[in-house]
Amino acid sequence: MSKPIRIQSTCPHDCPSVCALEVEKLDKKTIGRVYGAKDNSYTSGTLCAKVGNYAERVHHPDRLQSPLKRIGKKGKGIEVFSEITWEEALDEVATRFQEQSDKYGKETVWPHFYAGTMGLVQRDGIERLRHAMGYSRQHSTICSAASDAGWKAGTGVKRGVDAREIGEHSDVVVLWGTNAVHTQVNLMHHVAQAGKRGCTLVVVDPYRNATAKRADLHIMLQPGSDGALATAMMHVLLKENLADREYLAEYTDFNSELESHLADKTPEWAAEITGVPVATIIEFARLVGQNKKTYYRFGYGFTRSRNGAFNMHAASCLPAMTGAWQYKGGGALYSNSELFKLDKTLIMGTDAIDPKTRILDQSRIGEILCGNPIDLQGGPPITALLIQNTNPMMVSPSSLKVKKGFERDDLFICVHEQFMTETAAMADIVLPATTFLEHEDIYVAGGHTFLQVAKPVIEPYANAKPNHYVICELAKRLGAKHAGFEMSTWEIIDTTLKNSGFPDAETIYQQKWLDCVRDFEEAHFLNGFETPDKKFHFAPDWSRLGKVNATMPTFPDHYSVTDKCSEEKPFRLITAPARQFLNSSFTETPTSQRREGRPSAKIHSSTCAALGLEDDGLVRIGNEQASVLVHVEVYDDVQKDVVIVESIWPNNKFVEGVGINSLVSSDPGHGIGGAVFHDTAVWLQPHSH
């Protein structure tokens, strides 16, 4: 038998790696295995198992085949839906949106989306419809609002040092609040290359996760205490003369006021807050102070706290304090997404924004749908939802509230999906979506520097259609006007590239990708940071970044605003990503399900002994919002008062059908907002049958 041909593509899932792919094409409808492209110098032939097995997802028997109208009760699944045509489905959605708008005004319709695909046309086209129609806007807080603000507070722009420098040049790599083995495995390839040269790996994380198990030094800190750790490290660096004072004077706003602020932020002070021994804090500070070529890879994980943005900023001060930015292999990366500077006016319809239109906090969808007047800002209730690329019934904070909102009888819901997700099951109209293998798109990345353009590998499944089709067809019916509605996906990609000064789409496709890497000076901010005075800011002006919701301390510190342990709630819960799932995706594929088993709570053996919990037994985890029954996994690589439930499991996989996000608060993170998935104080109780 001849070898199957391989077609180039790009992984669209919500992940920093945005892998360059080679997809085995078996026939015009079928794929075989998927591989990471060997000739892409970031992907480097590495690929996570779940995408390697993508045939299981794209050819899954539960893929949605046809538009559906619900004829039975909400939340029951496919059996209460009946098939309708695309014309009927789109007409009904447009009619209902129009009826609700006539009754309550345009802001009663809320297009709700996230990054189920990271392809810019299929992901962000919904914004064009929103703006052209004057529907309620969305403050996207579920993932990167806190981390973006924290990073940009100091540097001014969302880009950093090319991760490919790690392999050859870094002497120390610090993975801070990211479980890269689970969430961006390609990075580990570059870390392993560096390891061969003797580079030291440090992992800063509250539990010994799969990444920390590979570290030379694991800083096992209390959740939400990163600000204290970073601040004390700066104290040590100054005290031991390991700070780069010339760099500080030239490139930062460092001053005597900051120096005296840091004078009493001792390792002893931080040890109390972080639970990390004094000697370890000093060791870590000396390591980064003595090795100027230290590369910090900051993740999202440690920003999913009320003080997350503040802590990201505090940690991002370290490479400035030591001057690490000046060296190849030194500096930091949180995300490169502003490296590409694409003009997204056409895709997103930003030229049609009416600034008076209200902006609703995505992570507070439960409160919003349940009519919280503060969230609604004096505007109309939400009576119609259009949902693409997200599964809020599973992924949003305060999920019982979210469910209550979705259950409203007077709420019209249209969900465009690949599967009958928990959210789709609440819809009135469900539309079947193509996967990335069936449509065109353009991709930028957080974790690397490549811009990619992808074409379909196989034909669309059954009656599935791309997001762009749905948006344009609704625009036509609703009378929305914008150039983007008149163009094909490829024309939008091409024009966007042209408007941004890039080669055309076909050229980039033919050369597989376009490396947008900046030169050394630029990438390392040696021409200045992107703040108004070009300096890195230890004392940021948070108001530059958006509407600030709190009074933040001036300098890096311990900002004590997390959900603290108390007598009633003596434990802290972290709901970090599981390896075989990607957010809510892949929870449907057999291999991922088999490898993950069932939801479990990792709890320290001494805690288990004290509470009478047994391995494989059940524990009830609760707080004022809800309680969740889940199996115990005795796990000693975690602090005694921290509990880990790797996520995101469907709610119905938990013993009582109540999932872990029922415990997570929808309070916005301090600063510009942001969901607080890893900031929850809880109680634990053994479960007696």
Ligand SMILES: Nc1nc2c(c(=O)[nH]1)N[C@H]1C(S)=C(S)[C@@H](COP(=O)(O)OP(=O)(O)OC[C@H]3O[C@@H](n4cnc5c(=O)[nH]c(N)nc54)[C@H](O)[C@@H]3O)O[C@H]1N2
């Ligand atoms: N407990 C807990 N909760 C979390 C997190 C956590 O760490 N812990 N992480 C949070 C984070 S960081 C995020 S980003 C969110 C993510 O939450 P979501 O955005 O909901 O997650 P995804 O699973 O990435 O994508 C959602 C859906 O998009 C669909 N989809 C994919 N491609 C397409 C397409 O081309 N068209 C259409 N119409 N649909 C498509 C998929 O089938 C999937 O059901 O979850 C958050 N929730």
Ligand SMILES: Nc1nc2c(c(=O)[nH]1)N[C@H]1C(S)=C(S)[C@@H](COP(=O)(O)OP(=O)(O)OC[C@H]3O[C@@H](n4cnc5c(=O)[nH]c(N)nc54)[C@H](O)[C@@H]3O)O[C@H]1N2
């Ligand atoms: N397999 C898989 N890959 C994914 C995803 C997935 O769900 N599964 N999700 C994708 C998405 S949307 C995103 S945004 C990224 C997120 O990926 P990451 O940047 O890795 O962020 P998180 O996954 O939220 O959390 C990672 C780590 O943060 C730790 N953490 C929690 N609280 C704290 C704290 O206070 N301080 C410190 N230092 N660490 C803390 C957790 O214990 C966890 O080990 O991953 C993407 N990749």
Ligand SMILES: [Mo]
């Ligand atoms: Mo995310």
